Amino acid sequence: MVDTHETAVQWAAAISSTLVANYTREKLQQLLGGYVEQLLSGGVTEARRVGRSMVEHDLITSATLERTIKYLGEHSTVTPARLAALAAGYAEGLRDRTLDQQELTRTAAINTMRRAESAVRASEAKFRAIFSSAAFGIIVSDLKGEIIDVNEALLVMLDHKHEDVRRMSGRDLVHPDDREGLRQLTKQLIASEHDNVRVERRMVRSDGETIQTHMAISVVREEDGMPPYLVTMVENMDEMRALQSQLVRQSLNDMQTGLPNRSQFLGWIEGAVGSKGPDTLALVQIDVDGFRGMNDAFGHDVGNRVLMHVATHLREVFTEDVGKVARIGEDEFGVLIRDPRDIPSVIALIDEFTARLEEPTWINGHGVGVTTSVGVVVRAARGGDAVDLLRAADVTVAWAKRDGKAQWALYDRERDRRDRERYALAASIPGALEEGQFRIDYLPLRSLADGSVLALEAKIVWDHPEQGVLCPEVFLGQATENGMIVRLVRWALEEACAQVAEWHAELGARTPALTIDLPLRLCQEPELVAEVLRVLDRTGLPASLLRFELHEHVPTLLNEDQLDELTILTERGAGLVVDQVSGGNVRVNRLRVLPWSGVKFNSAVAHAFGADAIRIEERAAVALLKWATRLRLPLYADGVRTAAEAERLTALGVTGAQGPHFGPALSAGETTALLLG
Numbered sequence: 001m002v003d004t005h006e007t008a009v010q011w012a013a014a015i016s017s018t019l020v021a022n023y024t025r026e027k028l029q030q031l032l033g034g035y036v037e038q039l040l041s042g043g044v045t046e047a048r049r050v051g052r053s054m055v056e057h058d059l060i061t062s063a064t065l066e067r068t069i070k071y072l073g074e075h076s077t078v079t080p081a082r083l084a085a086l087a088a089g090y091a092e093g094l095r096d097r098t099l100d101q102q103e104l105t106r107t108a109a110i111n112t113m114r115r116a117e118s119a120v121r122a123s124e125a126k127f128r129a130i131f132s133s134a135a136f137g138i139i140v141s142d143l144k145g146e147i148i149d150v151n152e153a154l155l156v157m158l159d160h161k162h163e164d165v166r167r168m169s170g171r172d173l174v175h176p177d178d179r180e181g182l183r184q185l186t187k188q189l190i191a192s193e194h195d196n197v198r199v200e201r202r203m204v205r206s207d208g209e210t211i212q213t214h215m216a217i218s219v220v221r222e223e224d225g226m227p228p229y230l231v232t233m234v235e236n237m238d239e240m241r242a243l244q245s246q247l248v249r250q251s252l253n254d255m256q257t258g259l260p261n262r263s264q265f266l267g268w269i270e271g272a273v274g275s276k277g278p279d280t281l282a283l284v285q286i287d288v289d290g291f292r293g294m295n296d297a298f299g300h301d302v303g304n305r306v307l308m309h310v311a312t313h314l315r316e317v318f319t320e321d322v323g324k325v326a327r328i329g330e331d332e333f334g335v336l337i338r339d340p341r342d343i344p345s346v347i348a349l350i351d352e353f354t355a356r357l358e359e360p361t362w363i364n365g366h367g368v369g370v371t372t373s374v375g376v377v378v379r380a381a382r383g384g385d386a387v388d389l390l391r392a393a394d395v396t397v398a399w400a401k402r403d404g405k406a407q408w409a410l411y412d413r414e415r416d417r418r419d420r421e422r423y424a425l426a427a428s429i430p431g432a433l434e435e436g437q438f439r440i441d442y443l444p445l446r447s448l449a450d451g452s453v454l455a456l457e458a459k460i461v462w463d464h465p466e467q468g469v470l471c472p473e474v475f476l477g478q479a480t481e482n483g484m485i486v487r488l489v490r491w492a493l494e495e496a497c498a499q500v501a502e503w504h505a506e507l508g509a510r511t512p513a514l515t516i517d518l519p520l521r522l523c524q525e526p527e528l529v530a531e532v533l534r535v536l537d538r539t540g541l542p543a544s545l546l547r548f549e550l551h552e553h554v555p556t557l558l559n560e561d562q563l564d565e566l567t568i569l570t571e572r573g574a575g576l577v578v579d580q581v582s583g584g585n586v587r588v589n590r591l592r593v594l595p596w597s598g599v600k601f602n603s604a605v606a607h608a609f610g611a612d613a614i615r616i617e618e619r620a621a622v623a624l625l626k627w628a629t630r631l632r633l634p635l636y637a638d639g640v641r642t643a644a645e646a647e648r649l650t651a652l653g654v655t656g657a658q659g660p661h662f663g664p665a666l667s668a669g670e671t672t673a674l675l676l677g
Contacts, residue, residue, distance in 0.1 A: 004040070007076055008033035014071040021058035031057060039078050044085035047078075051089025055097055065090055073263035074329075077387070080267040095235065098136075099216055103196070103233075137234035143190060145170040145183070148229065157236055159206040170232075175202035175210055186230065190219055200237065212237040254327040256304060257311040265326035265334050266386060272338060273384035281381040282346045284323075284335040285393035286314070286353075289371045289405045291331035302363050306370055307331070309361045317353040334393070343378050343410070350374050350408050373400035374408035392416065425467075426478035433491060437463050440495050441665040444674070445515070445636060445658045448650040453675070455513040455547065457658065458496040459665045460488060476519075485519050490531065492516065497539040497546065499668055503675055504545065511545060512675070515577060518548035520557055529568050543573030547597060552581050555593055563593055570595045577636070581605075581628070599628055603639020606659065609648040610641065625652040 012028045023031075035050045042049075054064070069087060072078045131138055137154030141147050150165050158173060171179050178201045189197050196218040203213050216233040254261045260268075272281050288294075288310060295303040307327075314325045314333055323337035340346050354374070360367035375396030377389060392411050400409035432438060438460060445455040462470040479485045496514055504511040522528060536543055548569070555563070555578075570576055575597035582602050601624070607613060608621035628635055637649050640659035649657060666674060 004033050004036040005029075007036045010075065011036070011068070011071055014067045015059070015064045018061050018063035018067060019059065020061060036076075039072070039076075039082055039086070044081055047082035047085035048089035048092070051086040051091070052093035052096075054090055055093030060094065060097075073261060078263075079270070080263045083263055095214065099198070099214070099233070099235065103216060103218070134233075137236075139170060139173075139230075139232040139234065141170045141230045141232070143186075143228060143230065145186075154234060157205075157211070157234065158203060164206075173203050175204055178202050186217060189217060190228070195219055195221075203234070257307055257327050259311055259315075259333070260324070260326040262326065262328040262334075265324075265328050265336070266390070268324055268326075268336050269386040269389055272336060272381050273386055273389070275382060277381045278338040279381060280339055280378065282323075282335075282337040282340040282343075283377045283389055283393050284318075284337065284346065284350065285328070285375045285377075285397050286310070286333040286335070287329075287373045287375075287397050287401065288331040289373055289401070294368065298363070298366060298368070302366070302368065305363050306361065306368060310357070310370060310372070313353055313356045317349055317356070322349065332397075338381075340378065343376075346376060346378065347408065347410075350376065354406075354408075371406035373397055373405050375400055375411065376408055377411040379411075395419065422475075422478045423482075425464075425470075425475050426482050426484060429475070429479055429484045429488060432462065432464070433487065437465065438488070438491070439463060439667070440492055440499065441667055442496075442671045443658055443665040444512075444662060444671075445656045446662045447656055448646055448654060453512045454656045455515050456500070456671065457549070457665075458492055458514060458516040460492050461665075480519060480521060483521070485521050486525070489517070489519060489522055493532070494535050494539065497535050497541045500545060501539045501541040503672070504541065506676055513545050513547050513575070514541070515547040515549050517579070518550050518554075520551070520554050523550065523554055523558055523562055523566065526561075526565075528565050529572070532569060532574065533572065544575075546573075547575035547577050549577045549579040549600065550594075552578050566594055570597070580638075581624075596631070596633055598634045598636055599631060600636040600638055601625075601628075601654075603659065606637045606640045606645045606649060606657070609645045611644070622652065625649075625654065629653050 008029045011032045012025065016025075016028065019028075035053070038046045038050050054060075054068075059065075059068075065087065069083055072086075073080075073083055131149075131151050134151060134153055137157050138151045139147060139154060140149045147165060147168060147170055150162070154160075155162060155165065165173075171183070174182055182199070182201055185197065185199060196216060198214065198216050200212065200214050202210050204210055214235045214237050218231045218233075219228055220231055221228045253259070253264070269281075269283070272278060288306065291303060291306070294306060310333065311325075311327065314335065318325050318335045318337070323335045326334050326336075328334040337346060354372060357370045357372065360369045362368070375393045375398075377392045377396060379389070379392075395416055396409050396411045399415070400407050403409065441459045441461050442456040443459055444453045445457060446452070447454050460472050460476070462475060464470050476485065476488075479488055493516060496516060500511065500514040525531070532546075533543075536546065548566075550566075558566075566576060576594055577598040577600055578594075578596050579600045580602045581599055582604055604617075605621045605624060608617040625635070634656070635654045637654050637657040638659060640646050640649065640657040640661045642661055646657060646661060
């Protein structure tokens with residue numbers, strides 16, 4: 001459901017700098033909020049009313065309308081038809097406002113004439129100035145339609161000369177098919193108590209061309225016995241409609257590339273999924289890789305030229321007889337292909353497009369390389385949902401970027417379902433924390449020499465009310481992507497430290513060390529040391545009993561300040577264990593940037609000594625363990641399955657291990673029984 005208040009706030013921010021009226025922020029947001037509700041709940045008639053209402057509330061600058069259409073088109077679900085109706089209503093409102101102002105001008109002019117005739121001739125000059133300089137046509141005629149005078153604007157509109165018009169009747173300027181109706185209307189006006197009427201009628205230019213006009217006809221009734229006469233103000237509706245068309249074009253096209261914009265693209269999709277649409281369609285979404293970095297490095301002018309470069313190649317490959325191309329985001333393009341022959345044919349077009357981008361484009365002496373990530377969705381068209389189709393394309397592009405960029409990905413409904421489940425799971429972490437659904441289990445790290453517990457690794461476990469017990473591997477990855485890993489690990493650190501502090505009170509020096517994974521995101525926290533020290537102070541756990549496990553890639557991703565923070569932690573007594581070491585990824589000199597207190601190998605090393613391992617795996621594991629002894633640090637192994645694996649690891653210098661052979665992770669109660677029993 002659309003948040004109308006948030007939409008109104010963002011709309012107000014987009015147009016606030018263009019306003020000529022003096023609105024408070026609250027008043028403007030309240031006004032726009034009503035418009036949002038009208039646009040989303042009503043049809044084109046309601047949208048037209050919104051356009052007129054904007055004029056009535058003095059939102060009358062062209063920049064206001066342009067930014068309104070751009071914002072609603074790109075950031076709301078308002079359809080192109082409603083945007084066009086809004087623009088039309090806006091133009092009509094401006095027209096009526098102009099005519100109302102013109103009627104005021106006309107009244108002032110007539111009053112001026114009356115005063116001129118009854119007072120001084122000098123007053124007539126004022127009316128003449130208004131009459132002559134008005135931008136709309138004015139005809140002064142008698143009740144029979146004979147022309148008394150016309151202004152310059154009318155002569156320009158109809159391409160007549162003044163002396164020619166003086167010899168003509170007002171009927172001669174009106175289209176023959178409209179003359180009788182206009183005569184009857186004027187006759188009724190003269191006989192009624194009304195002073196004016198508005199009507200649309202056709203007029204004829206000197207070259208015979210017909211133009212549609214809007215007329216405001218007023219009867220001037222003199223009070224001193226002078227005969228009444230008519231004043232008709234004429235506006236060229238063809239020009240107004242041209243303005244409306246221009247506004248609609250601007251609302252549906254991207255100014256930078258000249259391509260249709262997101263609003264028009266969405267309209268195409270909505271038409272394609274309708275009952276009269278094609279049997280199938282292919283939606284191709286193209287994202288320019290690293291576009292923001294390109295702007296930062298070379299400036300927005302280069303970025304704009306890159307967009308033009310991409311747009312040009314898209315037009316050349318996806319010609320009009322193949323598909324429809326649009327710019328649908330800052331660095332995003334879309335292609336809609338109706339009834340594609342098959343998926344390979346669509347992929348062939350994408351390959352042709354990406355091949356054209358392989359050569360660098362030279363901009364200001366820079367050979368700028370452009371790559372794109374492409375998402376492809378092919379599905380049955382009729383009865384589909386346009387919004388869901390765009391979402392599927394967004395998801396597919398995200399897969400292409402996540403898998404390495406500069407490639408295409410094909411939509412996979414099953415993968416999408418799994419991703420959505422993971423996203424939903426990660427999004428519910430805050431609520432689960434509040435409801436106490438998480439707990440800490442402890443996986444013992446056993447001595448290979450005597451089987452004693454050397455350390456306890458904290459494992460975050462989720463007692464999900466619907467999915468049951470979830471191990472960390474199920475949700476921690478997605479929690480890292482959405483940032484919830486920070487809050488989750490902070491909670492786990494406090495819980496685990498408090499629990500181990502209780503065991504320390506009973507066991508003293510015999511208490512095993514607590515180890516807990518420290519993700520990259522936590523290593524980048526500027527207040528890491530302060531936060532850890534606060535937790536140790538609150539729980540009473542000695543720093544010497546706390547060890548953080550860092551994935552072997554983490555040191556290569558940290559800057560000097562972050563490495564210094566970790567070093568300070570070790571100086572305060574905590575330990576650092578390099579984790580998931582598998583060989584060939586991190587050189588010894590890179591590991592030496594931190595004062596490690598241990599090395600833990602992943603399960604692949606232990607499995608290399610299993611009965612099902614191949615010879616080359618065993619040789620690689622032996623070489624890795626021998627290499628590790630050069631670090632002169634305690635060595636640990638994860639994932640040990642059998643006694644045979646444990647024996648080989650012991651012989652190669654590993655001092656501690658964990659895994660199925662040594663038992664599963666234990667609850668806090670089970671760990672208490674193990675340690676104190």
